[in-house]
């Protein structure tokens with residue numbers, strides 16, 4: 705494929721996520737939410753007095769493939785259906801129209817009192833990675849903050865800095881003899897979601913931690929339920 709101005713940065717960030725994200729959490733990580741198959745962990749980290757807590761979530765979703773989960777997370781068409789924390793989202797650039805696996809988004813996040821309203825500008829890249837050993841390939845979407853002329857930083861908005869990745873493995877449970885006979889009840893998607901979000905300007909640490917503890921599980925539950933609903937009667941996208 706043709707490469708573009710972001711290709712090298714994308715390669716570096718994607719490889720980092722592929723290397724570290726699916727590693728099990730150490731005891732440095734605090735379990736902040738456990739609901740069914742969903743486990744959400746956090747480390748408490750501050751940079752210059754700003755809360756930048758890394759977040760890591762492991763979840764197993766029945767009845768969908770990793771490709772389907774990543775498709776609905778990446779594709780701007782569905783963003784406002786499942787994202788309840790945004791006022792708006794817009795694709796301001798498609799890096800390669802012949803191979804639209806990299807988009808640049810500009811988003812306005814809903815104001816979270818008492819903090820100033822945030823906006824974000826990030827490249828979003830989707831990729832299928834054949835890992836060799838597993839029978840199914842991995843799918844990954846990475847959202848990584850980038851500057852863009854069409855996303856000027858303008859008061860009163862505070863620019864978020866985000867490095868987020870959703871990595872999915874698909875498992876076929878009790879595979880039928882003929883792969884053509886695989887049904888949704890044979891599908892299991894094991895997903896890892898990591899988020900390194902610096903809220904930009906100052907925000908009260910305790911408030912931000914409470915917001916994150918409430919919002920991430922809610923967002924992951926809503927998003928995965930949305931994909932289950934959208935794919936229920938659709939042919940399986942492997």
Ligand SMILES: CCCc1ccc(-c2ccc(S(=O)(=O)CCO)cc2)cc1[C@H]1C[C@H]1c1ccccn1
Pocket residue numbers: 787789811813816819822847864866868901903907912915916919920923
């Ligand atoms: C003061 C706001 C801080 C704040 C801003 C933004 C985000 C955030 C950024 C990106 C992504 S995503 O997964 O890349 C999907 C893109 O649409 C999710 C969340 C998280 C928080 C922290 C507060 C936590 C939170 C988590 C989930 C949803 C909303 N907020």
